Amino acid sequence: MSDTLRDVVREKYGEAAKRAIRGEKSSCCGSSANSSGCCGTSDSSCGDPITSNLYNEAEKGSLPENAVRASLGCGNPTALAELRPGETVLDLGSGGGIDVLLSARRVGPTGKAYGLDMTDEMLELARKNQSDAGVTNVEFLKGEIEAIPLPDASVDVIISNCVINLSGDKDRVLSEAFRVLKPGGRFAVSDVVVRGPVPEAIRKSLELWVGCVAGAMEETEYIGKLERTGFTAIGVEPTRVYDVSEAREFLSAQGIDADAAAQQVQGQFMSAFVRATRPK
Numbered sequence: 001m002s003d004t005l006r007d008v009v010r011e012k013y014g015e016a017a018k019r020a021i022r023g024e025k026s027s028c029c030g031s032s033a034n035s036s037g038c039c040g041t042s043d044s045s046c047g048d049p050i051t052s053n054l055y056n057e058a059e060k061g062s063l064p065e066n067a068v069r070a071s072l073g074c075g076n077p078t079a080l081a082e083l084r085p086g087e088t089v090l091d092l093g094s095g096g097g098i099d100v101l102l103s104a105r106r107v108g109p110t111g112k113a114y115g116l117d118m119t120d121e122m123l124e125l126a127r128k129n130q131s132d133a134g135v136t137n138v139e140f141l142k143g144e145i146e147a148i149p150l151p152d153a154s155v156d157v158i159i160s161n162c163v164i165n166l167s168g169d170k171d172r173v174l175s176e177a178f179r180v181l182k183p184g185g186r187f188a189v190s191d192v193v194v195r196g197p198v199p200e201a202i203r204k205s206l207e208l209w210v211g212c213v214a215g216a217m218e219e220t221e222y223i224g225k226l227e228r229t230g231f232t233a234i235g236v237e238p239t240r241v242y243d244v245s246e247a248r249e250f251l252s253a254q255g256i257d258a259d260a261a262a263q264q265v266q267g268q269f270m271s272a273f274v275r276a277t278r279p280k
């Protein structure tokens, strides 16, 4: 992964974490992100089409307000991951920790939830949220998802929420995920996915709109990479298909004819739940 891309990602999320620590709305890409100016917040009132309304009231009610406000994902992987008591879960790019805290409750006191993030400010925010939540079966680790600081075959379930699309070396992320999973372990990830071919300029702009940094994989490319890594039982399930017209202002600012783009690529950009298994 290039140092430049890593530095850009770290800087964007460091700023987002600082805003969340100050009690402000989280945001990954600032006011130019979309028409509502609040890309990357889970506050449904701001109408963000990507991050709003991902968690139900019971989930939100079980967490400190700051942990919910700091959510920057594009799905709800723990809701779909079928976590069991006693299991060990690892969240790749755990941010403010919302999915780690939800996982910790699901695996119970005999289980454990790890969060892994490379951004110091995010780790500080996540540890504060953990302390406010009073959850003890959680550990936040500093590191990169391309070099996971855990031993081979030590994790039952890998979750992640809108992070793998940010990596410049997806093959390494997937092979690291495979390495740390126990045989029979599950990969259960929310990610931005593109379905079918899309003109390069539109693709880049829409990826920036959805994920703040271009890098989403095309669906068949994602499946191919998982297969080549050794995963089986692979599935890609769309959870939210984006309406390109919602990106109108963002696309126009990039010099792209939003109406033409909407007609060309409608239905192709989505958040999806990606599942796979490390065979026994």
Ligand SMILES: C[S@@+](CC[C@H](N)C(=O)[O-])C[C@H]1O[C@@H](n2cnc3c(N)ncnc32)[C@H](O)[C@@H]1O
Pocket: 009, 010, 013, 014, 028, 070, 071, 072, 073, 074, 092, 093, 094, 095, 096, 097, 098, 099, 116, 117, 118, 119, 122, 143, 144, 145, 146, 160, 161, 162, 163, 166, 167
């Ligand atoms: C879109 S936010 C998602 C945060 C969290 N999963 C959520 O749902 O709120 C991306 C997070 O991944 C972290 N991240 C991005 N690339 C990473 C990498 N290569 N290694 C470790 N962490 C990374 C960022 O620091 C940031 O906290």
